[in-house]
Amino acid sequence: MSTASYYVPPQSRWPILASIALFLLAFGAGNLINALSAGSSTTLGGLLLGLGALLMIGILFGWFSNVVHESMSGMYSEQMDRSFRWGMSWFIFSEVMFFAAFFGTLFYVRNLAVPWLGGEGEKGVSNMLWEGFQAQWPLMTTPDMERFPGPQQIISPWHLPLLNTILLVSSSFTVTIAHKALKTGHRSRIVIWLAATVLLGASFLVFQAYEYVEAYHDLGLTLHAGIYGATFFILTGFHGLHVTLGTLMLIIIWLRVMKGHFSAEHHFGFEAVAWYWHFVDVVWVGLFLFVYIL
Amino acid sequence: METTLGQNLGDTHHEHGPAGGIGRWLFTTNHKDIGTLYLWFSLLMFLTGGTMALLIRAELFQPGLQLVQPDFFNQMTTMHGLIMVFGAVMPAFVGLANWMVPMMVGAPDMALPRMNNWSFWILPFAFAMMISTLFMDGGAPNFGWTFYAPLSTTYAPPSVTFFIFAVHMMGISSIMGAINVIATILNLRAPGMTMMKLPLFVWSWLITAFLLIAVMPVLAGVVTMMLMDIHFGTSFFNAAGGGDPVLFQHVFWFFGHPEVYIMILPAFGIVSEIIPTFARKRLFGYASMVYAISSIAFLSFIVWAHHMFTVGLPLAGELFFMFATMLIAVPTGVKVFNWVATMFRGSMTFETPMLFALAFVVLFTIGGFSGLMLAIAPADFQYHDTYFVVAHFHYVLVPGAIFSIMAATYYWLPKWTGHMLDEKLGKVHFWLSFIGVNITFFPMHFIGLAGMPRRIPDYALQFADFNSVASIGAFIFGLSQLLFVYNVIACIRGGERATDRVWEGAHGLEWTLPSPAPYHSFSQPPVVK
């Protein structure tokens, strides 16, 4: 093994541009959200946010094209490939911890906070402040129904969520089949199975969107519906966001496959997306279990 | 067009120096340039946060409100804590990692150089946004660096939204920085550099990077929940909807406690490099040092609620967190004993880096002792949220983290610049700092035990005497840092030429490179036997 050929890229404008874009996104979002909350009308925040988003998309596109180009022209050694792998794995680990924070929240409120408020356990005296409140999960009746009217009804796990589980789990299989096909050089099969994965992901998103509409319109299950709604939406919402991202990534590698990118030996870009997709899938299984069923 | 934009900026060869002009710094992919940027940024933030500390100390010089109003005082306390933690200490360590890790493992650069640049350049924007809140309606965040809900949600000034996004940006920066460090260490080691041959600074950073990746996302999670509570009607931290304000603290400290070790593990690494050099003796107990760091990192995940002993945890929880916290004294003790054993029967000299390292060992241990006292839950009921806690954490952070950073700078600066430092000035800086830091923070133990709460702009008369002592100390310590700034600048501009090895007793790959180190560290991997 030799590091002599380790590729150190020359100067690049992407990172500083990306920092500016990120700043615009953050500053714009802050302005917009504050303005919305204060009920005042300002377009500055939205403008900056939009500008930042456009810029960021452009940068990501350019930056990744650079990387793809470098990779395709054989500048990356195997060692470089390993650096990317470490990078992606630790990135996914950071995502795992992000979700862990919300799962931890869910467990805490279910097992400790809500029972205490309902008069159970070591801090059950707290119930003095919420006369008549009873602990239950799902939390249909919140301690203060005027400020946080609980949901009238919650989502049954055995309809859309079950369907979505089937969709996502099978998409993990389809992407694996595509991966196998890539390794054995069956290009047309890759295209088909990747397309199937994208379709499965996209239909998941459609159903998820439908579920949200139903939750808001028919079930009274909203962000304002107390802690059940809050944990439900933060978990499923961030998951949905990740599926969206994953689907976009799948689409990109699908296009790249069609352009003839990736070889049987060299296809880290493909694998990174596949890992990410599996991760999103595993999170969903956790959600299905702890948010919907239990 | 997109593909050429990034590529034509420099040529693709290895053997070239830095580009000229401002572009060198904006577009750089070089680990040394980026390390330098981090270090300057950190110094700037240290001076900013320190100026706020001086304002705090000036207000507390006497009882009564003299200089600032209570609300602004709270903003100062908050910003001081945030800037020092996220702006001064963490970036300084990342800067040191950037400079030293590739040199120490025998790599040409960091594993992912473009991302490295991005990690840095996010920070100035994040801090610009955070500091700009001082000028917004309602003022800057005023709820402490720990931003407990609901003070930071329902009762916060509108600028909290920008604070949240600034924290997100810092988180992104830290995670990318940490990923880079890990990938470099795991993947770019020179042939023969096995894990158990890694210099301890590298080991300590490997574990630190792991901690960063594990907890920064949790911080992101908690600020996201705040954002939702403030603007989107959720009730995570509101009992009326079934949430709990204490939940905030659990999630925050799950991040926060490992965070304090993020600020000390690299310091352990630095000291473990410096002491053997100036004792001219191999580090005692290399393997146990590695195990100790790992145990500290592991334990750091299961002790978070020692910051919450008074929130009314169930008894079992209280006991668990007390015991787990106390356990940390064991691996930390191992490290301290190893350092002492390294000095024992060595052949010591006392150049400036060594002086700072020795002060580190003593004063950090004192801070550790007060930490252990805080870990005893029933006693913590008396210490919690008093100046005793303030004394504890400044002892581990200022003569701990900050001294280690100064030691590292004095130690490696000749390698970076090619010039020796003004040793005499360094010693003056050391002694003024050493005396100043103790005058500032030692009396805080007393005021805390006497009963003075933290985060108050005005206090009862019985706390007055030691408060003025502490304030005087703060000015001595603070102003002495100008000597440091001067010394560093002088060293960059000139001075006696440094040899490659610089210090007589120095060992390690970084000392095999010329001083100043070439722009690309190891284009040809060295072989480690």
Next chain:
Amino acid sequence: AWQVNLSPGSTAIARDVYDLHMIIFWICVAIGVVVFGVMLWSIIHHRKSRGAEAHHFHENTAVEILWTLIPFGILIAMAVPATATLIKMYDSADAELDIQITGYQWKWRYQYLGHDIDYFSVLSTPREQINNQEAKGEHYLLEVDNPLVLPAGKKVRFLLTANDVIHSWWVPSLAVKKDAIPGFINEAWVIPEEPGIYRGQCTELCGRDHGFMPVVVEVKPQAEFDQWLADAKTAAAEQEAAAEQEWTLEQLMERGEQVYSTACAVCHQANGQGIPGAFPGLAGSPIATGDVGAHIDIVLHGKAGTAMQAFGGQLSAVDLAAVITYERNAWGNDTGDSVSPQQITELNQ
């Protein structure tokens, strides 16, 4: 004063805690002496300038195991008394008096459960002392209008909660520090021994006046406590009677000014101008010059999501009527409106 240590405390538990504190302190000192001693020894004797040659040892498994185990043993020795004390502190059973303590920005409310006594306790140090316009008194910042009164020798249980943000109720010499958390109740208890006055402070950052919300506890012998209890009940009854009387505009204005200065002026300012960006002014404001009903409503119920508290539960009907009347007529608001305590009682259910 140059006090350097905890005060030993005035209850059995407080003394336990003090002893524990001293034990761990001396253990740390002892370890410090050994560790720093060896270090100093090396610094003095093993320096190059003295011709010391470096030895070559760099590990020793036996020593390393030893210095892992010894600290572990020391820690266990500390944990035992700590656990015992903690278990005692958590046992709040068999209390003879229950007091609910509620933290507000920036005052404490004390409710003697089952005794119909309910009052607020606010800092009584004059602003002039804080702003250095007057010499500071002996108990500067540690004095309140109405202290918490406790009977000596009885086990008293505190039920702590908060109305807005988290506060923390601390009296050092009683060794009680417990957070007051909105929406939840924490328990703590004390058996005060010696009659006397004990002072402490809020110890959780709770906003602007966190440094200005002291805790004062007055412990009285049983007989005096009973007397105090009886007097307090009579006073409460008189308050109620006052709410039935007729009040003139002048009377209301006079009383209102007082109430305003203690309850409202910290935010809205004595001149009614508020603090731009933080607290709205009242002089000429739509609330204070517009519809009376809306004005009463916001004072009684507060405004969610802002620092404006619901004063309906904090002030008596007379005080509420007085302060609203005052706000509607002071600083050139001159609406001429006079709000009666009866009006308030009716609306404040």
